[in-house]
Structure formats: structure tokens, C-alpha cells
Amino acid sequence: MTRTVMISGASRGIGAAIAARMQAAGWNVSLGLRQPETAGPDTAQRLACRYDALDPASEHDWTQATIARFGRLDGLVLNAGIHSRATVLEAADDEFDRLMAVNVKSPMRLAQLAWPHLEALPDGKRHPGRVVLMSSLSGKRVKSAGSGLYGISKFALMGLAQGLRQCGRDSRVRTTAICPSFVATDMAAGIAGDTAELTQPEDIAAIVETVLGLPPTASISDIPVHWSVEDCY
Numbered sequence: 001m002t003r004t005v006m007i008s009g010a011s012r013g014i015g016a017a018i019a020a021r022m023q024a025a026g027w028n029v030s031l032g033l034r035q036p037e038t039a040g041p042d043t044a045q046r047l048a049c050r051y052d053a054l055d056p057a058s059e060h061d062w063t064q065a066t067i068a069r070f071g072r073l074d075g076l077v078l079n080a081g082i083h084s085r086a087t088v089l090e091a092a093d094d095e096f097d098r099l100m101a102v103n104v105k106s107p108m109r110l111a112q113l114a115w116p117h118l119e120a121l122p123d124g125k126r127h128p129g130r131v132v133l134m135s136s137l138s139g140k141r142v143k144s145a146g147s148g149l150y151g152i153s154k155f156a157l158m159g160l161a162q163g164l165r166q167c168g169r170d171s172r173v174r175t176t177a178i179c180p181s182f183v184a185t186d187m188a189a190g191i192a193g194d195t196a197e198l199t200q201p202e203d204i205a206a207i208v209e210t211v212l213g214l215p216p217t218a219s220i221s222d223i224p225v226h227w228s229v230e231d232c233y
């Protein structure tokens with residue numbers, strides 16, 4: 001039976017590149033989008049559902065619709081995210097809350113909803129699926145004051161990844177955090193330099209396809225990806 005992957009934030013940028021790559025690789029793709037109507041008509045291999053990280057009911061409905069349509073879940077890509085340039089000294093409570101809600105709390109709820117389906121097929125047969133979280137190098141180190149608040153959310157996402165890894169120890173559901181530096185998307189526009197020099201969304205998509213295709217005997221905690229070279233990464 002064809003493998004199925006859910007991808008959040010697949011409207012553009014890294015998520016859209018992952019969706020295109022996974023569909024080309026023959027997977028069923030279930031896209032979580034704030035405006036699914038913009039994705040065009042569904043196809044046999046592709047389903048677009050409403051997903052808004054600020055609306056927990058949409059997470060439940062998207063997960064249910066995916067299983068109803070494709071009957072199984074093999075991969076969950078927690079990609080949707082937002083950025084902030086606030087330093088930790090300027091950050092207001094509401095901005096902190098919004099970043100945590102979109103970048104951390106919604107991914108955790110989605111993982112909770114998807115987990116039983118990643119552990120087993122509808123007939124109860126075990127089949128370990130995989131979780132990929134789109135974190136950031138800002139989840140491993142903070143290089144500028146303007147990455148401070150965003151960094152808090154991505155450090156927290158790394159904590160979620162570590163927690164999920166432990167939850168999958170016995171069922172063999174493996175979790176991997178991808179940690180890019182600048183990727184040439186809307187998010188990096190105006191922050192990073194020449195987009196042609198940056199990591200491309202398609203580069204990240206190729207990494208995600210590889211990770212999702214690995215057997216559970218290859219457990220990878222995180223993959224740092226830099227567009228160039230810095231001291232550690």
C-alpha cells in the first residue's frame with residue numbers, strides 16, 4: 001500500500017518543496033494549509049486540508065481526514081512555522097505566546113494526534129512511521145540578538161523532538177529534527193543575503209525524503225544544515 005505523509009505549512013517555501021518531492025517519490029501527501037482552497041483540486045495522491053496552528057480543532061480534523069482518505073500514516077512533517085526578529089529584551093508576552101503556539105504547541109498536539117497512526121496500521125499491525133520537525137540552527141545556538149525570541153521557540157522544538165524520540169524507543173517511531181541555517185524562502189527574505197547562495201528549499205526536501213525513507217534501525221536525532229560554513233556547523 002502506498003505510504004502517506006502529512007506536511008504542515010505546505011503552501012509555500014520548504015513545506016511546498018517537501019510536498020512536491022514526496023509526491024514525485026510516489027507517496028500520498030496530505031497537506032495542512034491555512035487556505036486549502038488555493039491548492040487546486042485534490043488528486044488520487046494528494047489531499048489538501050485546512051490546518052491552522054492557532055485552531056486545534058483543525059489539527060484533529062486534518063489528521064482524521066488523512067486517515068479516512070489514505071488509510072495509513074507513515075510520516076509526519078511538522079514544518080509550519082513563523083519568525084520573529086524580536087530580541088529577548090524587547091519581546092512582548094503576546095509575541096512570545098504566538099511564536100510558541102505556532103512553532104511548538106501545535107506541533108506537539110499534531111504529534112499526539114498522529115502518533116497512534118505512526119505506530120500501527122488500522123488492522124493493528126505495527127509499522128513504525130517517522131516524524132520530522134523543521135527546527136533551525138537557531139534551535140542549537142543563537143548568533144544574533146534578533147534571533148533570540150525565535151531561538152527560544154526552536155530550542156523548545158528541539159525539546160519536543162527529544163521527547164518524541166524517547167516515546168518511540170519501543171514502538172520504533174523515529175523522530176528527526178532538521179536544523180537549517182538560512183533557506184531561500186519568504187522567511188529569509190530581507191534577513192539573509194543573496195538567495196542563490198542560500199540552502200534551497202529543494203535541498204531540504206531531498207534530506208526529508210531520505211530521512212522518511214530510512215528504516216527504524218537508522219535513528220537520527222538531528223541534521224544541521226548550513227548554506228556555507230561556520231565554526232560549529
Ligand SMILES: NC(=O)c1ccc[n+]([C@@H]2O[C@H](COP(=O)([O-])OP(=O)(O)OC[C@H]3O[C@@H](n4cnc5c(N)ncnc54)[C@H](OP(=O)(O)O)[C@@H]3O)[C@@H](O)[C@H]2O)c1
Pocket residue numbers: 008009010011012013014015033034035051052053054079080081082083102134135136137179180181182183184185186187188
Ligand atoms: N527559511 C529559513 O531560513 C529557515 C531556516 C531554518 C528553519 N526554518 C523553518 O522552516 C519552516 C518553514 O519555513 P519557510 O522558510 O518555508 O517559511 P515560509 O516560506 O514563511 O512558510 C511558512 C509556512 O508556515 C505556514 N504557517 C505560518 N503560520 C501558520 C499557522 N498559524 N498555521 C498553519 N500554517 C502556518 C505558512 O502558511 P501561509 O502560507 O498560510 O502563511 C507557510 O506555509 C519553519 O518552521 C521555519 O521556522 C526556516
